[in-house]
């Protein structure tokens with residue numbers, strides 16, 4: 001299941017027409033969130049959310065600021081089509097300008113890859129299309145001034161072995177690295193649903209081992225996926241234990257980001273069902289440990305939760321920052 005798309009707040013007709021700006025509750029709230037974002041920089045935790053790109057990719061930046069986020073994720077185009085129009089140069093320039101105006105460091109922006117891709121597919125046509133899309137997405141990142149790119153490794157569809165699937169994924173990454181400059185490909189851990197690869201840290205390590213330029217590969221740990229795959233982050237000391245295990249099996253220097261999601265499913269259920277923070281089987285204390293974990297300083301910590309009315313991203317970001325002991 002994926003992050004929910006979100007757009008920027010609609011401007012009032014007066015604002016849109018350039019008329020006298022009248023302040024409403026929403027604006028004051030947004031301003032307070034902006035202040036809080038500046039204040040939160042002191043604790044080195046960059047908490048944010050997946051934001052929508054409807055109406056123009058640059059709008060994602062303002063949406064994040066409005067919800068008081070310090071980091072964000074976004075898609076780089078439509079999730080429905082393999083053939084997408086090229087990224088508009090003017091839109092990309094506006095995006096870069098907004099990031100700089102609103103003081104977002106590219107290190108805290110983590111684009112999410114298209115769900116259509118399967119770089120481990122045993123079907124040759126799907127593999128070819130996925131490989132081409134990976135190149136296209138990395139090129140989009142470069143154009144946007146971004147240097148991280150997160151995607152789901154892939155699936156064997158049950159018709160090739162995990163090792164063969166791992167080799168295909170690494171092959172697609174090596175190919176994309178050759179075609180594009182500098183962007184770091186960030187593998188997301190999976191819930192272990194069906195025949196997806198990347199539920200176990202050892203599988204992520206297997207891919208990394210086959211990547212030629214290891215300065216351009218990393219991992220994003222999704223808390224819901226980890227829990228569903230059997231890593232018990234909900235247990236006392238569970239977050240630290242998971243990071244220790246990750247460090248031993250993969251290496252902490254590969255950890256580039258965290259997806260902050262509670263889980264609708266139980267430990268080891270292998271279901272990819274995100275829940276709002278503190279409302280699922282993981283529970284609030286694991287998230288308190290995460291926002292106070294020094295090993296997670298200075299990397300994007302990104303919500304992909306349902307964000308139900310009254311407990312949307314802004315409220316969940318506020319809650320998470322309130323748990324930071326350095327505040």
Ligand SMILES: [Zn+2]
Pocket residue numbers: 112151152188
């Ligand atoms: Zn994902």
Ligand SMILES: [Zn+2]
Pocket residue numbers: 188222259304
């Ligand atoms: Zn995720």
